[in-house]
Amino acid sequence: MSPDLPTEARVPDGELTLHGRVLPASNATFVGEVDGVRVVYKPVAGERPLWDFPDGTLAAREVAAHAVSEALGWDVVPPTVLRDGPHGTGMVQLWRDEDPEQAPVDIVREGRVPDGFRHVFDGLDAHDRAVSLVHEDSAPLRRMALFDVVVNNADRKGGHVLPMPDGHRHGVDHGLTFHVEPKLRTVLWGWVGEGLVEEEVDGLRRLAAALDADLGDVLGGLLTAQEVATTRRRLARLLERAEFPAPPSSSYPVIPWPPF
Known part of the structure; x- marks a missing residue:
């Protein structure tokens, strides 16, 4: 998808070594490294069956999400690939060290929305x-x-x-x-009804063009034809x-529950 990415922005191809498991997590999630680079590994074999999503498809959906992120040009999703690992095929994603001092989504006392934040619900x-869910x-x-x-x-x-x-x-x-x-569940409802800015529209248009080119084929190898078509319509x-x-x-x- 992105042959021009610098090496540090790709998931390496070497042997995947595991260091530990992330707990708690709904599905089996491991932290490891590939060629000295820290990664997250979620094997298909560790996916918990769900009533509304087909079994064994979550890893491919994570890879498809990264492909969409790349086409938008917004770097929402860290580099993610589908590859073999110690517990079989799974999703492998570059680890990102977050800043513990920042809280882009937070719970505050009701009515005390910080400057620069949006209110979601009480x-x-x-x-x-009484508390409020807010996001920046x-x-x-x-x-x-x-x-x-x-x-x-x-x-x-x-989280x-x-x-x-x-x-x-x-x-x-x-x-x-x-x-x-339609299954959108999110804590990011603070902009409901607001118009998109030019930069956002440009990104969405890039995605539409990519879907008519190589991205459509990439998603077709990870999702069903109906899922790709519905994504185009959305x-x-x-x-x-x-x-x-x-x-x-x-x-x-x-709103997902719990919201964190």
Whole structure:
């Protein structure tokens, strides 16, 4: 997909050595290294069966999400490949060290939205105190929210947003994506109804052009034909309306639980 990427921006091809398992995690997730580069490895054999996603497809969906991220040009998803490992074929993704001092998605006391943040919803914490879920109002997070719309991300938790020291934000855990039914569940609802800016429209147009070229074939090798076609329709609808969509008016939950 990206032959011009510098070496440090690719997943190496060498032997994958595991150092430990990430706990807790819904699916088997390991931390390891390839040629001295730290990676995350999620084997297909460790995927927990789900009622609404076909078995054994989550790793391929993560790779497809990275391909879409690359076509957008927004670097939302760290480099991700499908390859063999100690527990069989799985997703291998470059590790990203987040800045623990930053919290792009947060829980605050109700009514106390920090400057530069957007309010999402109010609720009660474990001690029955009134709190609000908020997220920062930043260009990287806006792009991530649009990416989630395109790939129909059913699991954008706050913990799946990695704050980089330089202000960039990476998104991880994209196994629950590309479903043919509307399943967008996200904590990034702060821009509902707002128009897209030129840079965002340009990225979406790049993606549309890529889907008509090599990206369509790449996704066709990772997803079903119906899933690829539905992705095209979601993208076309987003470009036509040129604004952040609102949650659907249905009983389907639009916030992942737990949100972190």
